[in-house]
Amino acid sequence: MKVDVAIPRTKLDFFTYETNENLQVGDLVIVPLRNKSKYGIVVKANSQRAIDRLKKVESLIQNKFLPPNMLSLYKWMADYYIATLGEVLRLALPSKILKKYEFKPESKTSYQLAKSPTPTYPQAGAIKQIMNALNKRTFETFLLYGITGSGKTEVYLRCVEDVVKKQGRALVLVPEISMTPLLFGRFQERFNGDVVTIHSFMTDKERRDIWYAIKNGAYKVIIGPRSTIFIPIPDLKLIIVDEEHDHSYKEHDRMPRYNARDVAVMRGKHENIAVVLGSATPQIESYHNAGIGKYKLLTLKERIDNRSLPQIEMIDLRKENNRYITDKLKSAIETTLGKDEQIILFLNRRGFAPSLICPKCGFVARCPYCKLSLVYHKPEKGNAGSLSCHICDYKTRIIHICPKCARSILLYRGAGTQRIEELLTKSLKSITDKELVLRLDRDTARKKGQAEKIFRAFETRKAKILLGTQLVTKGFDFPEVTLVGILNADVILNLPDFRSSERTFQMLTQVAGRSGRGKKPGSVIMQTYHPEQYSVLFSQLQDYPKFYAHEMKLRKELNFPPFSKLILVRLKGEKERAVHEQAMKLYTILKRIKNVKLLGPNRSFYYKIRKNYREFMILKIPKSFKHTRLSFLKTYRPHNCTLEIDVDPLEVF
Numbered sequence: 321m322k323v324d325v326a327i328p329r330t331k332l333d334f335f336t337y338e339t340n341e342n343l344q345v346g347d348l349v350i351v352p353l354r355n356k357s358k359y360g361i362v363v364k365a366n367s368q369r370a371i372d373r374l375k376k377v378e379s380l381i382q383n384k385f386l387p388p389n390m391l392s393l394y395k396w397m398a399d400y401y402i403a404t405l406g407e408v409l410r411l412a413l414p415s416k417i418l419k420k421y422e423f424k425p426e427s428k429t430s431y432q433l434a435k436s437p438t439p440t441y442p443q444a445g446a447i448k449q450i451m452n453a454l455n456k457r458t459f460e461t462f463l464l465y466g467i468t469g470s471g472k473t474e475v476y477l478r479c480v481e482d483v484v485k486k487q488g489r490a491l492v493l494v495p496e497i498s499m500t501p502l503l504f505g506r507f508q509e510r511f512n513g514d515v516v517t518i519h520s521f522m523t524d525k526e527r528r529d530i531w532y533a534i535k536n537g538a539y540k541v542i543i544g545p546r547s548t549i550f551i552p553i554p555d556l557k558l559i560i561v562d563e564e565h566d567h568s569y570k571e572h573d574r575m576p577r578y579n580a581r582d583v584a585v586m587r588g589k590h591e592n593i594a595v596v597l598g599s600a601t602p603q604i605e606s607y608h609n610a611g612i613g614k615y616k617l618l619t620l621k622e623r624i625d626n627r628s629l630p631q632i633e634m635i636d637l638r639k640e641n642n643r644y645i646t647d648k649l650k651s652a653i654e655t656t657l658g659k660d661e662q663i664i665l666f667l668n669r670r671g672f673a674p675s676l677i678c679p680k681c682g683f684v685a686r687c688p689y690c691k692l693s694l695v696y697h698k699p700e701k702g703n704a705g706s707l708s709c710h711i712c713d714y715k716t717r718i719i720h721i722c723p724k725c726a727r728s729i730l731l732y733r734g735a736g737t738q739r740i741e742e743l744l745t746k747s748l749k750s751i752t753d754k755e756l757v758l759r760l761d762r763d764t765a766r767k768k769g770q771a772e773k774i775f776r777a778f779e780t781r782k783a784k785i786l787l788g789t790q791l792v793t794k795g796f797d798f799p800e801v802t803l804v805g806i807l808n809a810d811v812i813l814n815l816p817d818f819r820s821s822e823r824t825f826q827m828l829t830q831v832a833g834r835s836g837r838g839k840k841p842g843s844v845i846m847q848t849y850h851p852e853q854y855s856v857l858f859s860q861l862q863d864y865p866k867f868y869a870h871e872m873k874l875r876k877e878l879n880f881p882p883f884s885k886l887i888l889v890r891l892k893g894e895k896e897r898a899v900h901e902q903a904m905k906l907y908t909i910l911k912r913i914k915n916v917k918l919l920g921p922n923r924s925f926y927y928k929i930r931k932n933y934r935e936f937m938i939l940k941i942p943k944s945f946k947h948t949r950l951s952f953l954k955t956y957r958p959h960n961c962t963l964e965i966d967v968d969p970l971e972v973f
């Protein structure tokens with residue numbers, strides 16, 4: 321008989337082979353491909369494809385290696401995200417899958433679940449609704465919209481408890497690696513070690529071992545980042561996506577550019593189980609889905625124990641001289657330190673200064689590849705410092721004298737977290753002799769365990785101030801924090817993107833929500849150049865529904881999602897002319913497709929990254945549009961360039 325086999329890392333959906341064995345869908349086999357032996361997954365038995373002189377399947381490794389519902393989820397992904405099944409398998413399966421794994425399941429004695437706190441009235445309401453769906457054993461998606469500090473985690477824990485008691489398994493997706501340890505701790509405590517976590521610092525071997533262990537049913541609760549959504553889990557009953565609005569659920573670099581939240585919902589549908597999406601600032605599309613009944617909305621409107629939301633004070637930076645840390649913020653910091661309480665400071669920009677300029681001739685240090693200004697990183701403990709490009713990661717030695725006119729010393733312009741740390745340490749030195757500031761950004765949390773160490777140190781009050789980039793805006797719970805300072809609320813507003821207001825609102829509301837989560841009331845000071853901008857205004861009110869209503873009006877006027885769908889198509893290559901010509905050529909092809917509104921081709925906001933020039937087009941399509949009509953793009957090969965396809969892009973520039 322003939323079988324169709326999908327092979328990871330290939331730019332085709334499948335290849336057809338002959339076999340004498342009785343192979344079935346989901347079997348893991350070895351097949352010849354271009355004079356090499358490759359492993360693949362049987363995706364169709366009794367293939368009717370008419371091809372002569374077929375090669376033979378070399379061997380069968382394992383029967384029913386992938387369950388049919390996972391395979392159909394992968395196929396859905398390939399169609400929806402306009403990628404090949406080979407590309408999907410590359411992300412879905414661990415690398416070197418045939419290497420022997422050495423997993424020894426620990427023999428577990430029966431255990432007692434740890435005691436859990438009594439849920440509040442609103443929490444109990446949400447739990448009950450989710451439990452109903454769990455009991456009915458049907459697919460249902462919930463959007464748990466709960467303001468910051470309203471106790472979403474306890475709702476998750478309760479539902480997972482129910483699943484575990486009934487011998488089922490639960491999958492919990494978390495946005496960022498740095499967040500995993502804290503949430504993991506709470507689950508670990510509740511489920512006495514029947515929990516496994518996956519993180520990006522694992523070696524390929526560790527990952528493979530865990531993948532097999534989970535697939536063989538070794539754990540009841542699985543916690544991990546976006547790629548965890550691909551792992552087959554026996555008796556899966558519930559999927560939770562925490563902070564569903566978070567952009568780290570989106571694959572940004574490789575095909576298929578999937579969003580793990582959306583794949584989770586589809587997986588729920590394929591496996592006929594419940595899915596819970598949680599957030600204090602849901603993505604506009606998700607809240608809309610709840611509004612039209614696609615998801616069931618569960619709301620937690622109040623903080624637990626009736627704690628109040630923090631007071632937010634806005635400071636107009638246009639009226640201030642001291643623009644990094646204004647006098648108001650400084651005195652608030654001093655007062656808080658005086659009361660021996662903790663502070664979180666947020667600035668979405670790392671390094672010492674975002675640019676280096678010559679005051680005499682106007683020279684700006686730029687990346688030789690992207691032409692963007694280089695960020696100055698001052699030397700510090702264990703690091704020689706550098707000028708680095710935050711877009712392509714180009715790095716070079718620090719220069720002091722202007723290389724163009726040689727007449728002047730270069731000046732730093734603007735401030736990143738490193739500079740703020742220095743300013744704070746200098747100006748507040750007299751207040752405390754203990755460690756004052758912990759800095760958390762991609763420079764201080766580059767290695768395994770570093771972010772966790774910083775969080776633990778802050779949690780145990782080894783330092784008073786946690787200063788960082790967006791890593792500090794995530795859903796952490798530090799009860800002693802009573803002041804949050806936002807140094808520049810506008811950093812993302814300037815991006816040319818229809819989502820920049822939404823992102824700004826989310827980030828500001830999330831970071832503000834870190835204040836006053838314990839017994840003491842909290843406050844927030846927000847420094848901004850655009851106090852009149854609506855996303856800044858609504859985040860001051862901490863009113864998501866009002867922001868949503870306003871944003872939806874604009875989206876409707878422009879026919880942006882959720883009123884339409886977007887697909888971004890990007891061409892990149894080293895030859896500037898070829899990129900443009902190929903973009904124009906593809907434009908004429910796409911132009912012919914009915915019901916597609918084409919925007920572009922335009923130069924990308926970052927037109928050149930490393931050696932590649934980039935142009936892009938946006939396809940605006942009706943929500944009913946069948947993505948398979950664009951399947952030809954899966955194997956479309958533009959001359960001298962690479963084609964990237966991003967369905968439901970989070971960034972459109």
Ligand SMILES: [Zn+2]
Binds near residue numbers: 722727728
């Ligand atoms: Zn100069």
Ligand SMILES: [Zn+2]
Binds near residue numbers: 691692713714
């Ligand atoms: Zn660069």
